[in-house]
Amino acid sequence: MSQTAAAAREPLLRIAKREGTTMPQKIAVRAIAILLALVVDALFIFFVTGLNPLAVYGVMWGGTFANMTRFSWMLRDLSTLLCVGIALAPAFKMRFWNCGGEGQILIGGLTAALIMVYQGNNLPLPLLFAAMALGSIAAGALWGFIPAWFKSRWNTNETLFTLMMNYVATSIVACMTNIMRGQASSLGTLNKATKAGWFPVILGQRYTINIIVVIVLTFVMYAYLRFSKQGYEISVVGESENTARYAGINVRRVTVRTMLISGAICGLCGFLIVAGKDQTISTASANGRGFTAIIVAWLAKFNTFYMALISFLLVFLERGASEIASAYSLNEYAADIITGIILFFILGSEFFINYRVIPRGAHKEGK
């Protein structure tokens, strides 16, 4: 009697940590997750929108792989997102919650745009690019330095500080737009006639340089975090400030230095957006990437190559969603639900890689 009484009152589900998951198991769990996501999505598509799920999946796939142009757009978006992710990685690895990527990109982009407009016709091309690059890096670094310095001096909360710095940067951009263009809401394409400060077209695209720069950054940041002494210091500070002090690491200096790097790369990203992608600056230039990149950096555990994979996934889904929305003139939210379900399942699968769920009574024969 006691046996059954106990079994009946045992908790319905229990969660236990899983150790030693092998690579094939991990891949299998993720594959199952994607498959399940597609099934759930198919139900949603069929019953809610009334469309043929397979056709919808085809269109989604086509958003990235339909032709070379689509593919290169994907690469452009991927490189921009990845660039911000690379910028945020050292800060977040140090457990410094740099939520100010957005502002650091904008202020860097604005600096590049201003140099482009006011010096575009004076400076020789190499010098112009150098000035734009250095200017945007300095501006981004400054935007990273301010919250880091306050944090290291007075232990201010960096999350709030960096967030507020975003608003400052956005307002400055809006203000500059007004100064330069009066009441116009955007600057329009800069240097339209002379194309001064635009990246040259390589392999048919202006953003080829963007992609090359980001590939280089991917390798450099990987090596920096992994093999350099500074990278080691970042890991120690991120793990425990007490340990860092014990080891004789100057926590203040590392904090400020790392945020200078983080802000500088964000600023550089602003330069790439202006020179290689948009040829203009507006309050929407960063387009939320400063936040999306946080997800990219965390999910990849700061490994820049994994970050590239995750950036690809996010860009692929985003492009797919807009493709579905326009092809079927669907409500944008419906398209977002479809890609959202896929993302949900992929992220959810991480739980099942790390934990297992034991249903009531299963342990008796499970052992």
Next chain:
Amino acid sequence: MAQNEYAVRLEHVTKTFGPVVANKDVSLGVRRGEILALLGENGSGKTTLMNMIAGIYFPDEGEIYVGDKAVTIRSPRDALDLGIGMIHQHFKLVDVFSATENIALSMGGGEKFDLKKVHDKARAICEKYEFNLDLDQKVYEMSVSQKQTLEIVKVLYRGADILILDEPTAVLTPQETEKLFSVIRNMKADGKAVIIITHKLHEVLSISDRVAILRKGTYVGDIATRDADEAKLTEMMVGEKVELNIDRPEPVDPVKRLDIQHLTVHSAEGITVLDDASFPVYGGEILGIAGISGNGQKELLEAIAGLQPTESGASIEYYAPEASAPVQLIGKSPKAIREAGIHLSFVPEDRLGMGLVGSMGMTDNMMLKSYGKGHSPIVDRKAPHDLAETIKKELGVVTPDLNTPVSRLSGGNVQKVLVGRELAANPIVLMTAYAVRGLDINTSYTIYHLLNEQKKRGVAVIYVGEDLDVLLELCDRIVVLCGGKVNGILDGRKTTKEEVGLRMTNLVKEEQA
């Protein structure tokens, strides 16, 4: 059936956490009017086992009986309803409430909230078992021992007649321990069943009627206390014969290494944690620091290590073996101390939060203090790797790989990694804080042995400890801290446990020897 006499009984209980088997097929029980000591090394599964009776964990397999009825205990509330109360190592009290209010918090849902009634009933309990507790005192004004008393009264108030105490004496002075034992005996006389978890053998022998022993999660057996002695219990606990004597060689030619004068430290909240402490430290001896935890031990060591800001007037002078003039350590950062060529090793209390980086492997932890050497911007992992290899071999560190995060290693192995690294730095002064806390007997003796080796090499060893028996057996001199003040420097060979315990709690007026 004979088993019916048990107040609570476990039958074939198994509990696993992921791949770790915490308890395997354990069956034991405690009778009414009996004090059962549950003995085992750290990690042998004592607390896990008791947590299943107290409703914190649910067993994977097996049955729990209260009286002769099989019961299901899913929460601490279930346990209390069955008359089972557990006193945990970490107290669960509301600081800003008085004792009475804390007791009222644990009332059942059906009772009417009447503080007066609670107060009267609690007073009756206190009088019955001779608890010394002021029911109107706020918890934040209480000493550790008073908080513990309150926890016990709290579960008695709820009508518990089976009490489980998880290492109750770890935080108490010898005098307070005696007081606790006397109320436990009163409860026993009243017919309550008491289980006391501990790994202090002499306490087991003085308080319990019967000892149940766990080893690596399995039940080894039980023995009537009158038939047991320390050697026998240790053997059952460890599974082999262990030499329980700590070596204490005479200090050879002690030379002054550190001279600490007027060291005062204020905490971030402005409280004086270390008050005008002055004493010398000699090479070739082990200097013990005794005191109830939180009486300035941590600040003392951190001040020497350059991690703790001190008040003006303080001086810590370091006498190098060759140099003539002493070096002032106050005002130097850990890095500056290292760069001045001072070999100061420090095994801090918080091993994974200060001494090591938990998420890194052995190799990366080896270079924590030395990674900056040389001018290359790239980290050299070759030397740390070799060092990790050596330490792993010499100290017998059990790790799957040199790159396995050290936080995944057992407590003993974590400490071996830390101590190994600090000893490899060829210290001239070696500071250790609670070096054997949480370690099994064999590892503890390995550590004592290593410290003695350093002492013989002429190293000045500072040993902050909590186990008075060990302090008295290991140390040449013992500095007793009380309320942040140096309350006597005693000769480890001559003093007694009572003397140290008294000085830990009461400031002595007379001039210190």
